[in-house]
Amino acid sequence: MQGLGWLAAIIVGALAGWIAEKIMKSDHSLILNIVLGIVGALLMNFLLVTLLGATLGGWIGQLVVGILGACILIAGARMLRRA
Template sequence: MGALLVWLIVGAIAGWIAGLVVEGAGFGLIGNIVVGILGSVVAGYLFPVLGIHIGAGLVGSIIHAAIGAIVLLFVLSLIRRA
């Protein structure tokens, strides 16, 4: 139960940060949580392929998820414009 709560908090923070960085791409609270969690999954697959390693811990997880969410929001904004 505690791990789920941490995932939701990290996802919310990462989605909120990504929504600030990629203007006009926020999806509200629930949408930002989902984008943050999916962003961390994207970054989890993308970073090792690129050889990028971010520190462990809560802050590292938030940075990791935020970068993945920014990439995800950027791709989604390109799709929405098309």
Template sequence: MGLGIIGWLIIGIVAGWLAEKVMGRNHGLITNLIVGVLGAFLGGWIAGALLGIPVGGFNIVTLIVAFGGACLLLFLLGLVKRRA
């Protein structure tokens, strides 16, 4: 069963907030939401396409994958900012 829009928003906010804390950043709620949702897509793609792990539904695995993707996204953005 897939996530509805409310589920994606909740997962995105939580994953973005956790990634913000772990990566030592300071963003607002909207930025955390954006980072979390984009991180969920990135993490989901990595888990599904590269590792063969299906991810979906409103559960802890989805949150972990979204969190990992959000951390990776913040890391990559940090690399780009340093070069600019």
């Protein structure tokens, strides 16, 4: 299975980070949204492959994975700030 490519990863990462930002009711910059979306997708893909042996493919699948991963990262950052 082939990945999305750099441009698609940036677009999907930005969209995933923005959606996660709205879900988690936080406020970030465009660059941080892109980073959260891409790193979140990497994190969730790793977890899905490790736990289930597969991940979601395509733009929509990677968008969902990126949103979930970015939400986890935002929640983790909030937990660290409170501690």
